Amino acid sequence: MKQLALDVKALKDKLAVCTRCGMCQANCPLFAQTHQEADVSRGKLVLIQGLIDQMFDDPKGVNLRLQRCLLCGSCAHGCPSSVNTIEIFLKARAIITQYLGMPFSKKMIFKKLLCHPETFNDIMGMVAPFQKLFFKKEQNSQGTSCARIASPLLRHRHIVPLKATAFNKTLKNSDYQGKGNGIKVAFFVGCLIDKAFPNIAHSVIDVLEHFNARVFIPSNQGCCGIPALASGDGQTFETLVKTNVSLFSKEKFDYLVTACATCSSTIINLWPSLLKNGDKKLLGQVEDLAQKTVDISWLLEKRFDLSLGMSKEGGSKEVITYHDPCHLKKSLGVFNEPRQVILASGNELKEMKESDTCCGMGGSFNFDHYDLSSQIGLKKAKNIMDTKCSIVATSCPACMMQISDMLAKQRQPIQVKHPVEIYAKALKANSK
Numbered sequence: 372m373k374q375l376a377l378d379v380k381a382l383k384d385k386l387a388v389c390t391r392c393g394m395c396q397a398n399c400p401l402f403a404q405t406h407q408e409a410d411v412s413r414g415k416l417v418l419i420q421g422l423i424d425q426m427f428d429d430p431k432g433v434n435l436r437l438q439r440c441l442l443c444g445s446c447a448h449g450c451p452s453s454v455n456t457i458e459i460f461l462k463a464r465a466i467i468t469q470y471l472g473m474p475f476s477k478k479m480i481f482k483k484l485l486c487h488p489e490t491f492n493d494i495m496g497m498v499a500p501f502q503k504l505f506f507k508k509e510q511n512s513q514g515t516s517c518a519r520i521a522s523p524l525l526r527h528r529h530i531v532p533l534k535a536t537a538f539n540k541t542l543k544n545s546d547y548q549g550k551g552n553g554i555k556v557a558f559f560v561g562c563l564i565d566k567a568f569p570n571i572a573h574s575v576i577d578v579l580e581h582f583n584a585r586v587f588i589p590s591n592q593g594c595c596g597i598p599a600l601a602s603g604d605g606q607t608f609e610t611l612v613k614t615n616v617s618l619f620s621k622e623k624f625d626y627l628v629t630a631c632a633t634c635s636s637t638i639i640n641l642w643p644s645l646l647k648n649g650d651k652k653l654l655g656q657v658e659d660l661a662q663k664t665v666d667i668s669w670l671l672e673k674r675f676d677l678s679l680g681m682s683k684e685g686g687s688k689e690v691i692t693y694h695d696p697c698h699l700k701k702s703l704g705v706f707n708e709p710r711q712v713i714l715a716s717g718n719e720l721k722e723m724k725e726s727d728t729c730c731g732m733g734g735s736f737n738f739d740h741y742d743l744s745s746q747i748g749l750k751k752a753k754n755i756m757d758t759k760c761s762i763v764a765t766s767c768p769a770c771m772m773q774i775s776d777m778l779a780k781q782r783q784p785i786q787v788k789h790p791v792e793i794y795a796k797a798l799k800a801n802s803k
């Protein structure tokens with residue numbers, strides 16, 4: 372315990388910034404459900420301080436409390452003292468996990484699969500065709516499936532299945548080099564888009580090439596590292612950062628674009644801050660990539676004329692509402708650009724109530740605390756349904772998974788799409 376207290380002490384200065392004002396209670400979607408102090412950031416920061424002061428000898432209990440968090444950043448966004456809660460939570464999880472050791476199953480997934488993108492892709496490709504043995508396809512607008520038999524792991528989830536052909540497989544182990552001659556854009560695909568939503572990746576390429584951008588996509592990209600980091604595996608996180616840095620260092624480009632809010636905020640905020648005390652050369656490369664990283668809607672709105680190729684005549688319009696992913700609006704301040712992309716597609720945008728409250732996904736939080744995650748998600752589904760929209764758009768594939776599950780539960784005929792898919796579809800319709 373003494374050694375753990377010494378290790379956690381590295382966070383002392385960051386913890387000291389918190390004035391214990393309690394304003395984070397008003398912003399935390401988890402606290403809104405449970406009203407438990409240990410669920411909100413102030414309570415979690417006090418627990419970490421307690422480890423430093425050796426007030427309790429239950430690091431496992433503290434870790435469980437730290438893991439009970441959506442990592443949505445709503446607390447940091449509204450904090451008057453600018454406490455960097457997410458960085459503190461993630462570093463504390465990593466220190467405690469190193470002290471306690473990681474469960475064998477997680478170790479296998481992170482070290483043997485996530486750290487080896489080629490193997491991970493091959494195994495996922497082999498698993499995908501067998502999904503129909505375990506899941507039955509539902510006839511709904513969200514394209515979800517549910518377990519054929521009652522499963523304690525899957526519960527009553529409506530999941531978005533892995534696609535038979537992941538996006539990465541279409542690259543056939545060679546880097547993609549587009550034919551445009553405008554600005555050069557590298558594309559970081561991300562695991563969920565690669566394996567569950569490849570249509571988003573194809574839409575990114577179609578739209579960028581419509582604007583004559585030179586697209587570069589290194590094959591066999593690794594995960595951005597957030598699943599491993601959130602589980603306290605700092606080593607796998609660093610391995611994945613190194614893998615991606617070496618892949619993207621092969622070419623020079625103007626922007627590194629992603630269509631996943633969580634990947635963007637991880638590359639921009641967490642890659643540099645988590646590697647600050649390590650290898651100086653790697654840190655320099657990471658900072659360079661972080662500065663070039665942008666969300667696809669931001670790039671489209673800031674660098675291109677969105678009306679190019681769109682007809683002025685209005686056809687039949689879909690009513691679309693937009694959910695702000697926490698990692699895009701609260702972490703990166705991007706919220707107007709996706710709305711402009713939707714409007715440029717010629718459809719109607721109708722705002723929902725509380726469009727920027729968390730959808731309740733939170734990565735592994737959804738697996739570990741499905742009932743709580745669903746309570747938060749069903750509030751989001753109600754706000755979406757109240758707009759009477761036919762499509763809900765959002766810029767994060769993890770939010771898309773959660774919203775698809777919640778809408779499928781409500782038997783709603785609302786489609787879940789990424790703004791770039793909506794825009795790419797409109798471009799195609801206009802070119803006919």
Ligand code: SF4
Pocket residue numbers: 388389390391392393394395396412413446449450451452453454456
């Ligand atoms: S984290 Fe920020 S909002 Fe929460 S108690 Fe500390 S200073 Fe106040």
Ligand code: SF4
Pocket residue numbers: 398399400401402410411412439440441442443444445446447456
């Ligand atoms: S990250 Fe989100 S869920 Fe976690 S304490 Fe902060 S506001 Fe609450």
